[in-house]
Amino acid sequence: MRKIIITQSNYIPWKGYFDSIALADDFVIYDDMQFTKRDWRNRNLIKTQSGVKWLTIPVEVKGKYLQKIRETKISDKNWNNDHWNVIKQVYGKSANFNYYKDFFEDLYLNTTSKYLTEINFRFISAICEILNIKTNFHFSSDFSLKEERSERLLDLCLKLNGTDYFSGPAAKVYMNERIFEEAGVKINYFDYSAYPEYEQLYPPFVHGVSILDLLFNEGIEARNYLIF
Secondary structure, X not given: OOEEEXXXXXXXXXXXXXXXXXXXXXXXXXXXXXXXXXXXXXXXXXXXXXXXXXXXXXXXXXXXXXXXXXXXXXXXXXXXXXXXHHHHHHHOOOOOHHHXXXXXXXXXXXXXXXXXXXXXXXXXXXXXXXXXXXXXXXXXXXXXXXXXXXXXXXHHHHHOOOOEEEEOHHHHHOOOHHHHHHHOOEEEEOOOOOOOOOOOOOOOOOOOOEHXXXXXXHHHHHHHHOOO
């Protein structure tokens, strides 16, 4: 059994994203897909005293309607300092902020790439290090693939000798399950409904925020709140 996951890179993703990485043998960052505005590619949610708040990396989009994620550039080089200042303000009183403070301060202040994909992967890799996740990473742009969406996904699975493909439940609406079945690759859909709550600042509890929330609140116990 070889488990494959293929998805776009997100900025400081939620815990479910890292759970899927931990489950996979090979995790493919789908970086040659079209960049979508107002999506998770360049932003994510944090929990604040007044509710959830978006942290957004400003990117160049004007006139670039068909640009791919890997082609998307940052439009404000000071975004990293701004985000770190917000994070310090919001999570400074959380139980384990000081435990990770130096790690994330270094990560933020020394992330200077002008490309969104490189920034996202830098953060994803660093957080995997904290969570002791050792999955193999690949980029879809490194492969020569077929054109149709489901065929591209299947092609990646076969190139990586995958036997099981895992995806979020929303993919059911477009997946051509027949071609996977004919190729001997089993499709599995995630169920994210079983996550336990943890000691989160500012009730009521919200699951769908950046994993930074879990790390700053639970520290080295964070991996215990993943389910896969």
